[in-house]
Amino acid sequence: MEDHSGSASRSSRGLILALCAAAAAVLVVVWQVTPGRQDETAKNQPVFAAQRGPLTISVTESGTIKAREQIIIKNKVEGRTTILSLVPEGTRVKKGDLLVELDASSLKDRKVDQQIRVMNAEAAFVRSRENLEVVRNKAVSDVDKAELELRFAGEDLKKYVEGEFPQKVMTAEAKVTLAEEELSRAAEKLTWSKVLFDEKYLSQMELQADKLGARKAELDIKLARADLELLKSFTYERELAQLESDVRQKTMALERVRRAAAADLVQSEADLRAKESEFEQQKNKLGKVESQIVKTRIAAPADGLVIYATSAKATWRGNVEPLDEGQQVHERQELIYLPTASSFMADVKVHESSLKKISVGLSARLTVDALPGQAFTGTVAKIAPLPDAQSIFLNPDLKVYRTEVHIDGDGKDLRTGMSCRAKIVIARYDDALFVPVQAVLRVKGKPTVYVRGKSGWEPRVIETGLDNNRMMRITAGLEEGEEVLLTPPLEEGEVEREEEGPSPSTPRAKTPVSRESP
Secondary structure: OHHHHHHHHHHHHHHHHHHHHHHHHHHHHHHHHOHHHHHHHHHOOOEEEOEEEEEEEEEEEEEEEEEOOEEEEEOOOOOEEEEEEEOOOOOEEOOOOEEEEEOOHHHHHHHHHHHHHHHHHHHHHHHHHHHHHHHHHHHHHHHHHHHHHHHHHHHHHHHHHHHHHHHHHHHHHHHHHHHHHHHHHHHHHHHHHHHHHHOOOOOHHHHHHHHHHHHHHHHHHHHHHHHHHHHHHHHHHHHHHHHHHHHHHHHHHHHHHHHHHHHHHHHHHHHHHHHHHHHHHHHHHHHHHHHHHHHOEEEOOOOEEOEEHHHHOOEOOEOOOOOOOOOEEEOOOEEEEEEOOOOEEEEEEEEHHHOOOOOOOOEEEEEEOOEEEEEEEEEEEEEOOOOOHHHHHHOOOOOEEEEEEEEOOOOOOOOOOOEEEEEEEEEEEEEEEEEEHHHOEEEOOEEEEEEEEOOEEEEEEOEEEEEOOOEEEEEEOOOOOOEEEOOOOHHHOOOOOOOOOOOOOOOOOOOOOOOOOO
16 A cells, blocks of 8 residues: 555656646746747847948859960871870970871771772772773674674575576576477477388387487476476575575674673673772772871971860869870860960859849959969850750759850960959949848748838838849838848748849859959
């Protein structure tokens, strides 16, 4: 029973302590929300009294000094090659002086091989050209021969029809006539021989001889007539068909010879053109190799100061390896910058939030890290239409635009590659009302500041002008000397700068932009 009573007493004491702590917390809250306490808290918040005076609106960006007019010396040798000799950086050279000598040993080996190919191609070209002449002559000879054979075939046909055949007919008819005469004489002689045989003046043998002569004459006339009929009915038709066929065959042979000759000629001409094209191609390759060998010795195209390209630029990987002898370089790689004039420019990158503020023709003031105490003036000459690709690659959310600022004067102390800061002056106000940019926020889309009032901090809609990332010009809604809260309650509205200033996603510069006024 004693143990239970002790536990109960301890629980009662814990509950009492909890109630006391809650009561104390409520008292603290009540004490803090009392008007006097609020005033005391407000006094500890940072404020700024609106000021009036000269104000300069400017954009300051870092950049690099570059020659305004320069010749970029690039490697024009194909592939990769090695640097054998290199003029020291900073050397002033004259036009024609040797800047870079690249390794040409492999190119010289290629030249020897290519010369052999050129000679082989030339020999093939000459052979094809001579062969074309042979084919052309042979074509003329074959066509002439075929034409001659056709002419002879035609003449043979004409000779047979108009000469040989009539002559053979005449000969055959003459034989028939003679055979008829012989038959007539043999018949007459046989008749007298019979009379004489009856009168016993001729012997039986002589009579038989005369009968045989008459019989022979009859056979001779039959043979002559048969020969004449054979000549007219068969031999003539066959000979005529043969000779006409010869004419047709010779005509077709002539056509074949002409076509074959034309085909051979076309083939030979095509082969000649191919060999000539191959010869020209090999010569062009040889010329290209020779030109590549010439390009391994890079001379200065004009007088100037030698600056290595690797010293004047950097890549997304960081600073590149310095140019030196023994280093391999690739085709179209920038090797040397050769300024041709003493004028310089600053290559700066302007953030997209400040892009609407600047324009071509604005003046700028430049300071160079390597030349402390010196200041240079210049003019904005060019603004890139698109953001810098390298910066986008490094940070897709960062959009900067390359801007060229031409520096006034000859810039004799400047050197390419020096780091600089350029302050581009956008506007100057001799009498402007301004407050810090962090005091302005947007409430329902309107620029608003919190001004000290009788009952505390009160929001007030104002009209704003340009800002320089530190101070913002107030054109209406605020009077000089009025205090504004530097830490306005962000929950009241979206923090947004004027459209002339940086975007909400852009962090405000911690280092104020240099200006001529507060």
